[in-house]
Amino acid sequence: MQSNHSLPVDPDRLLAIAQKWGTPTYVYLEKMIRERCRSLNKIFPDLPVSWLFAVKANDNPHILKIIADEGFGFDTVSYEEVLLCLRIGTDPKDIFYTENNMTDAEMHGAALQRVVLNIGSLGRLEAFCEAYPGNECSIRIKPDISDGHHAKVDTGNQDSKFGIRLDLISDAVELARRHGVRIRGIHAHIGSGIQEPENLLAEIEVLLKSSTNLEDLEFINFGGGMPIPYKPGEKPFDLDLFGELASKRLRAFLKSAGKPVKFFFEPGRWVVGPAGILLTQVNTVKDQGRKTFIGTDTGFNHLLRPALYDAYHGVVNISAGTGEAEHTYHIAGNICESGDMLGLDRSLPESSPGDYLAILDAGAYGMTMASQYNRRALPAEVLVTDDGHHKTIRGRKSPEETVDELLRETGLLHANTDETP
Ligand SMILES: Cc1ncc(COP(=O)(O)O)c(C=O)c1O
Incomplete structure (x- = not known):
């Protein structure tokens, strides 16, 4: 399917956010x-x-x-x-x-x-x-x-x-x-x-x-x-x-x-739907014979709609320059299920590990439906403010904090000592 999507915000701004705050990150306008x-x-x-x-x-x-x-x-x-x-x-x-x-x-x-x-x-x-x-x-x-x-x-x-x-x-x-x-x-x-x-x-x-x-x-x-x-x-x-x-x-x-x-x-x-974008980074590009997969650092744990409803979200490679050759990719998440697909047969410029992708129209039923399946941390959330600045409106937990949180909530890590019994 042809990508043909227009971003609701300057791609350089999204790149700057991805570089500053890391990915996966929901960005709202x-x-x-x-x-x-x-x-x-x-x-x-x-x-x-x-x-x-x-x-x-x-x-x-x-x-x-x-x-x-x-x-x-x-x-x-x-x-x-x-x-x-x-x-x-x-x-x-x-x-x-x-x-x-x-x-x-x-x-x-x-x-x-x-x-x-x-x-x-x-x-x-x-x-x-x-x-x-x-x-x-x-x-x-x-x-x-x-x-x-x-x-x-x-x-x-x-x-x-x-x-x-x-x-x-x-x-x-x-x-x-x-x-x-x-x-x-x-x-x-x-x-x-x-x-x-x-x-x-x-x-x-x-x-x-x-x-x-x-x-x-x-x-x-x-x-x-x-x-x-x-x-x-x-x-x-x-x-x-x-x-x-x-x-x-x-x-x-x-x-x-x-x-x-x-x-x-x-x-x-x-x-809020069109005013939210999920930014993710490509970490793998893999030719599986009949399909080439772009592997990302997010998945249906962060944007459930494609897996739950077969929903379509536009995907734009914001790192690739315009006019580059288009390739057809399946865009896969990093969750351990084969249904963890964010887009099928998408036409994108040649994509490489390190590129950033913008998943569009993700402002509604995105973060609210996100989970920590596979024990992964939730995405960060960043707001592009009315005056053109951007600020984080929800931080990201590190993998260590994510695991500590589970241990603490299950009584296996004591808040005051941070020691497992
Ligand atoms: C009772 C009720 N009101 C409003 C909504 C909002 O729906 P939408 O986001 O499609 O406008 C929902 C969504 O399921 C709902 O259950």
């Missing part, structure tokens, strides 16, 4: 993140729409603070994400906690912190009502509309584990009523990396209709899922057209509702 937040903030100029950033896409606190500074609240999916948002100074009312098989302890934590709890099952709603009669919450429904870049991230279909069935909404309402719990809001999320924008519009329709069951309705949250192009030739999501079509519908709804209702969307990928 503050300016681009801010611009993308502002594009979203513009599409509903006359409507009460607020934006929540889906923290699962990128939870580096420096990135979250930039996004908060652009006026976004947060969509969280775990109590840990809730605490993270609180710790960076977010007002609890701007934190939406969409539970997913939550524990009682997490429910009590959410209630204590007074974040907006969005409940996705009748069982959890009942537990909440019994524990907090007279309180308030939101409900997540399963709209029976689904879309996503891969079946694993379709979340609104009939067989999905998420949300309350449409035919059970009236039971949820009755349950809440019996306990004096106000259901202030209704939410759905049909999937991540939506392929057909019409599906998002159809979901909006389902939510608007379902919301009429709620007499205490204050807000409707339409979820996230706005896609980004990963492959050359893929079309970007037409934000303006979407804004126009959705606005029409939301305006009409507000007219008929006869009371103020707020709307939320909660994108993750769209905000």
